[in-house]
Amino acid sequence: MKLNGGQALIKSLEMEGVEVMFGLPGGAILPVYDPIIDSPIRHILVRHEQGAGHMAEGYAHATGRPGVAMVTSGPGATNIVTPLADAMMDSIPIVVITGQVPSAAIGTDAFQECDIIGVTRSITKHNELITSAQDIPRVIHEAFHIATTGRPGPVLVDIPKDIVDPNNPNSAMDWYWPDSIDLPGYKPTVKGHPRMIREAAKLIAESRRPVIYAGGGILKARAAEALRELAELTGISVVTTLMARGAFPDSHPLCLGMPGMHGNYTAITSMQESDLLIALGSRFDDRVTGKVGAFAPGAKIIHVDVDPAELGKVRRPDVPIVGDCQSVIVELIREVRELGAQPDRAEWDAQLKAWQAQFPLHYDQGWGEGDALKPQFCIEQLRDGSPEDTIVVSGVGQHQMWSSQFWRFNHPYTWINSGGLGTMGFAVPAAIGAKVGMPGRTVWAIDGDGCFQMTAQELVTASAERIPVKVAILNNAYLGMVRQWQELFYEERYSEVYLSPDLPDYKMWAEAMGCVGMRVEHPDEVAPAIEKANAIDDRPVVIDFRVDWTEKVYPMVAAGTSNSNVILGPEMGQGGH
Amino acid sequence: MAAPRHHILSVLVENKAGVLARVSSLFARRGFNIYSLAVAPTDDDRFSRITIVVDVESTPLEQVTKQLFKLINVVKISELDPASAVEREMMILTVKAEPGTRGQVIELVDVFQGRIVDVGHDELTIELAGPPSKLDDFEDLMRAYGIVALQRTGRVALPKLERTAHGLPKSGMRPLGKVG
Ligand SMILES: Cc1ncc(C[n+]2csc(CCOP(=O)(O)OP(=O)(O)O)c2C)c(N)n1
Ligand SMILES: [Mg+2]
Numbered sequence: 001m002k003l004n005g006g007q008a009l010i011k012s013l014e015m016e017g018v019e020v021m022f023g024l025p026g027g028a029i030l031p032v033y034d035p036i037i038d039s040p041i042r043h044i045l046v047r048h049e050q051g052a053g054h055m056a057e058g059y060a061h062a063t064g065r066p067g068v069a070m071v072t073s074g075p076g077a078t079n080i081v082t083p084l085a086d087a088m089m090d091s092i093p094i095v096v097i098t099g100q101v102p103s104a105a106i107g108t109d110a111f112q113e114c115d116i117i118g119v120t121r122s123i124t125k126h127n128e129l130i131t132s133a134q135d136i137p138r139v140i141h142e143a144f145h146i147a148t149t150g151r152p153g154p155v156l157v158d159i160p161k162d163i164v165d166p167n168n169p170n171s172a173m174d175w176y177w178p179d180s181i182d183l184p185g186y187k188p189t190v191k192g193h194p195r196m197i198r199e200a201a202k203l204i205a206e207s208r209r210p211v212i213y214a215g216g217g218i219l220k221a222r223a224a225e226a227l228r229e230l231a232e233l234t235g236i237s238v239v240t241t242l243m244a245r246g247a248f249p250d251s252h253p254l255c256l257g258m259p260g261m262h263g264n265y266t267a268i269t270s271m272q273e274s275d276l277l278i279a280l281g282s283r284f285d286d287r288v289t290g291k292v293g294a295f296a297p298g299a300k301i302i303h304v305d306v307d308p309a310e311l312g313k314v315r316r317p318d319v320p321i322v323g324d325c326q327s328v329i330v331e332l333i334r335e336v337r338e339l340g341a342q343p344d345r346a347e348w349d350a351q352l353k354a355w356q357a358q359f360p361l362h363y364d365q366g367w368g369e370g371d372a373l374k375p376q377f378c379i380e381q382l383r384d385g386s387p388e389d390t391i392v393v394s395g396v397g398q399h400q401m402w403s404s405q406f407w408r409f410n411h412p413y414t415w416i417n418s419g420g421l422g423t424m425g426f427a428v429p430a431a432i433g434a435k436v437g438m439p440g441r442t443v444w445a446i447d448g449d450g451c452f453q454m455t456a457q458e459l460v461t462a463s464a465e466r467i468p469v470k471v472a473i474l475n476n477a478y479l480g481m482v483r484q485w486q487e488l489f490y491e492e493r494y495s496e497v498y499l500s501p502d503l504p505d506y507k508m509w510a511e512a513m514g515c516v517g518m519r520v521e522h523p524d525e526v527a528p529a530i531e532k533a534n535a536i537d538d539r540p541v542v543i544d545f546r547v548d549w550t551e552k553v554y555p556m557v558a559a560g561t562s563n564s565n566v567i568l569g570p571e572m573g574q575g576g577h
Numbered sequence: 578m579a580a581p582r583h584h585i586l587s588v589l590v591e592n593k594a595g596v597l598a599r600v601s602s603l604f605a606r607r608g609f610n611i612y613s614l615a616v617a618p619t620d621d622d623r624f625s626r627i628t629i630v631v632d633v634e635s636t637p638l639e640q641v642t643k644q645l646f647k648l649i650n651v652v653k654i655s656e657l658d659p660a661s662a663v664e665r666e667m668m669i670l671t672v673k674a675e676p677g678t679r680g681q682v683i684e685l686v687d688v689f690q691g692r693i694v695d696v697g698h699d700e701l702t703i704e705l706a707g708p709p710s711k712l713d714d715f716e717d718l719m720r721a722y723g724i725v726a727l728q729r730t731g732r733v734a735l736p737k738l739e740r741t742a743h744g745l746p747k748s749g750m751r752p753l754g755k756v757g
Contacts, residue, residue, distance in 0.1 A: 117595065121602055126649045129594070146649060184623075185591060185652040309643035 005133035005164035005171040006031040009097070010039050012140035015177050018068050020044065020059065020436055022052035026072025027112060029099030031164040031171070044436065044465050049076050051429040051458040053083020056094040058433025061416040062391055062441075064222065066093040066147050067433060073099040074112030077158075078119065082423060084154045085123040089420025090243060091220055093152035095143050102162040103131065103170065117158050125153030133163040133173035141178050150188025151307040152220055188306060192323030192331060199319045200278075200302045201335035207276035207300075209348045210236045213259070213288075216243030216419070217281015217305060221325035224248065224412040227280065230329050234342050237352055239267040241282055243419045246409035256352065260288040262401040262553050265359035265566050270352055271296050272563050279303045281325045284314035285420070294562035304328045359568060361405050363551070365523055372548035373523055375399060375474040379406040382444060382472060385530040389414060390442040391434050395427040395451030397481040399474040401553045403446045425454030431469045432462050442470070442534065449475040449499055449506075456509065462540045463514030470533050471510075471542045476549040477501040484552045501546055510542035519544045583612070584638055585657040585664070585734050588627040591650040592618055599648050600627060603641055609633050613666075613731035624652060628733050657734050666732040667706040669694070670716070673723035674701040682722055689715050700725055 003011065009032050013021065020042040025033040036043050046052040049071045056067025071080050077098040087094045101110040117129050126146045130139050136159075143155040162170040204210060218227050224247050231238050231254050238248045239259045248255055259267040271277060277299045282288070289295040292314060303310070303317035304325055311320040321328055336342075365377040379402055383390075392407055393416040394400040400417055409415050416434055418426040431445035452473050462469055479497040486494050510517030516536055520529045520543055533541040554569045590596045597616060604611050612630040619626050631638065645651050674682045679701070686693055686703050689711065695702035705715055709732050716727065 118598070121595075121599060122606060125647075131594075183649060186649045307647070309640070309647055313640060313643075 001175040003173055003175045004031070004166040005136055005159070005173060006166065007035045008133065008136040008173050008175060009140065009159065009164060010035040010041065011175065012137045012177075013041060013068065014039060015137070016140065016144045017065075021068040021070055022046055022055040022059075022433065023070035024049055024052060024072070024076065026076050026099065028073035028101055028161045029070060029076070029097075029159075030072075031161065031166060032070065032097070032099070032159070044461065044467075046429070046461050047457040048455070049079035050082055050425065051432075051455055051461065053080040053094070053096065054086070054423075054426050054429035054455070055433030055436070055458070056096070057083060057087050057090075057092045057426075058393060058416055058430030059437040060087075060092050060094055060433075061430070062413055062434035063437035064413070065437070066095055066144055068095050068097070070097040071099070072112070073101055073116070074114045077114050077116040081119060081123070082421075084120050084156060086418055086421040086423045086426065087154035088123045088125065090418065091152050091216065092154065093147040094154045095140075095147050096154060096156045098156060098158050100129065100158045100160040102165075102168075103160040104162070106160065116156065120156050123154070124156045125151075127156040127158065129158045130160070130163065133171050136163075136173065137176060138178050142181060142183060145181050146183075146186065150186075151305075189308070189322045190306070190324045190327055192304065192321040192328035194331070196319055196321045197328065197331045198335050200321060200332055201339050203276055203300055203302060203319060204234060204236070204278065204336060205339050205342065208343060208345055209274045210234075210276040210278060210345075211256070211270045211274040212236050212238040213241070213271065213277050213279045213282050214238050214244045214247050215241045215280065215282025216247075217325050218244055218247040219281075219412055221281060221306070221327075223281070223326035223329055226326055226329040226333070228252070230333050230336070233333060233336060235345065235349070236278070237270065237349075239263070239271060240409075241285070241288055241419075242404055242417065244282070245404055245407075245415040246412045249410040250408040251410050256356075258404055260285075261290070261557050261559070262405065262555065264361055264405065265555055265568065266352060266355040268555070268557065268563050268566055269355055271299070273351075274299045276300050276302070279305075279317070280329065281305060283310050289314065290557045290563040291561055294564065296563075359555075362569075367523055371523070372550075373521065373526070373546060375476065375545070375547040375551055376402050376406050377523060378472065378474060378520075378526055378545045378547060379403055379446065381526045382446070382530055383407050385527055386444060386534055387442050390444055391416065391431075391438060393417065393427050393431040393434055393443065393445045395445075395447045396422045396424045397448040397451060397479070398476070398484060398551070398553050399446055399448045399451075399480070401481075402474070424448070424451040427451055428455045428469075428471060429458045431471070432458055432467050435462075435467050435469045445469060445471045447471055447473050448480065449473055449477065449501075450479045452506070453499075453504070456513070459510065459513040459515050459540050459542070466538070467540070468537050469540050470536075471515075471540065473506055473542065473544050474547050475501055475506065475544050476547050476551070478549050480549070481553070483549075487552070488556075489558070506542060506544035510540075510544075513540075515540040515542050517542050517544070519546065521546045582632065583659050584631050584633065584635075585659060585662060585732075586629045586631070586642065586645075587655045587657055587734065588629065588645060588651060589619070589653040590625050590627060591652065592623055592625045593650055596625070596648075596650045597627065599650065600629075600645060603644050603648075604629075604631065607637065607641065609637070609641065613729075615731040615733050628731070630732055657736055661737045662734045663737055664709055664732045664734045665706060666709045666712055666730055667704070668712045668716070668727065668729045669702060669704050670719060670727040671695075671700050671702045671725040672719045673699065673725060675699045678722055682719070685715070685718055691715070
């Protein structure tokens, strides 16, 4: 069958099972947009290409299937650079297709030319310039394979216009679909080494103060069930990192919640005091470890990761295991069973419970005249007023930390955020992508006022495409997280962090974008507004929560200090008051 | 801090556009200077071999090699221990050789087993191959006569062959395999 390159590209996406793609056309990618009219693939027209990238990420996070975005050359391509970097840091499988100027014009500073392959080399798992129409099915097939296997990540495919343009002879190709993959340099290890797994089981059996340090890799490997079985079998408590919230239910008695810079006291301290850390799909990020030299000084390390480059990168493991978390945990469970009973850890378990009782997360919502609305209260009300399996998507800042702390995540894939790159503006488009992938679920974006202003225009996309996401803006009139650092570490010299509570008018802005807009200023308005929002299913909703701008995120471990120095609240001094 | 030392990496890659940029940018990202680099297709023209010499500490190098592995087009990486590797490099240089000094230059070329490949009015172009240290020595000697132009290829290397009791050669190349 003779096809042109543009048709071959769309047909290749169909062959990959793509149901939806996010994008925005332009000159260089125009020929590929033409066959979309005849394709069953749903295309969602974004208002900014960054939105397309984050939507693809949100879709991938929520569904586990690769997200797809397509943009034009030059500015279209550079606009999607941030989502590529974001997906690289958080190991999100997305495939991004960029138009490129015609082959003969590459390297001539042609109109809308950008060397996007060069630009994105270090922020993609792989990228490739297709040089012949005949290669399109093969390269697309490889792109999806690379994006979704091993440690997942973003793949960019750059396509010169001449090979997709039916008016150009370079676009002629004979259709085929490759039945295999030939990548001699790419063979991710799935199964862990049996001897290492046995070693790990032995360390577990000897350990008196073990902690499972679960990371985003659990979710990537779809290993939440296996993790739960391992925890219950061994009786070992689990911390879930920012990327792993929901991988182990917060309601489970063995769940210690989030560790790290703004983790809870027990999660942080359990790791510090442990004699064995069982790191499963986690990468010893600096936001988790604090000062590396002082991190978990007495702990032996079992480190399981599908990416060999993670083992020993930050902390040398006693037992390194390269492999997929799902497969390794299943094998580990078998070995643990074979070794028989676990030692008595009653003392350690009692210590964990004591810390939990002594140092819970806390905030005070006052109900008196003039008492400001607390952001944490809004989150708790949202949590209690929304369905149990609601998907929560956050931006980056204080609201993100509070969301992770105060929501109760009891199901995997219900928490979507930008962890590694910390991309402000992630929430709205990622929520749209998640809702497209999971239309039956309630999706709440919990966003900051600063973040919202970076990508709010995608609510126009959501209205036009009838994607009824809900957005809670925790409007503290500040770039709050930065303000918090200035307050604590820069002598309250507030440089360029004030935003204003009512410029823009978020309610009017929401309405202008086709959404229902609401404003909430008092604690007793919170629950009714949420109830109203949750009842709306035909358009997006935005609630502007006017929250206390003085509120800070605690606990906190100051950057670069030891995790043994947890600042619990302003009462502990350290600049707070 | 321990003095950094030479590490020789032998990297087998797919023979495709852009692979060299991918490999070298992993070093550049960390500010590691590549001391020398040689690339050419292998006997199987689907693959090329890149021989990289870097001066860095072992620990950061280990991280870079692990990241090199992650490149889709990198097939295999081996680190060669300089003590048990045969390293070779080639150099061509043009040197001043006026009637008064020409004889001395020719004599040195002879001692170093080089070859004169071009002769000008008062200059000679010389080709020399061998261990990099020998090239360094020759370069030092030629400086006195006036080097007009000089080019070196960057080194290529293979492991020294060990002889077992059965006389079978055993490779001294340390494959940097996957951990675990
Ligand atoms: C694109 C981008 N620019 C800058 C930052 C640095 N930064 C981190 S949090 C933050 C403040 C976010 O403000 P807002 O969205 O209002 O959230 P809040 O902290 O007030 O909850 C900033 C500027 C970032 N993470 N991302
Ligand atoms: Mg704010």
